Amino acid sequence: IERYKEAIIDLTKLLNIEPNSKFALRYLGEAYHLTEETIIDLAKLLCIEPSDFVDESLKTKL
Template identity: 80%
Template sequence: MGSYEDAIIDLTKLLDIEPNRKFALRYRAEAYDLMERHKEAIIDLTKLLDIEPNNKFALKYLGETYHLTKEAIIDLAKLLGIEPSDDIDESL
């Protein structure tokens, strides 16, 4: 798992210099996701979509990543103006 962490460190350094570098956001999001750091992956994927709204990879991966975490589902519901209930099915 160390290689994912190393990749995150290197990609973060690049993003410190070039914050809108699409490939760095994509691959850091993937590394975060593989390490089950879903919230951080969601942040990078959302930024990638801000830069390129029709990025098919980011749209697909963002949906898959949101699917993995109940908290993210609640955040998405709030973003969409839907009041989430306490009985959200985590298997969604």
């Protein structure tokens, strides 16, 4: 769990530098494990890169 917290902090810092980072949005979403923040991040990822793979079960939550 501690590593997820560290990852969230690091990825959030990256998004502050590069707000459209597909890498950060994807892995921040995974780190949050489908919390509200995840849905926001994945929706933003799909806006930036509509052809990016997002599991169909996740798309129904967006």
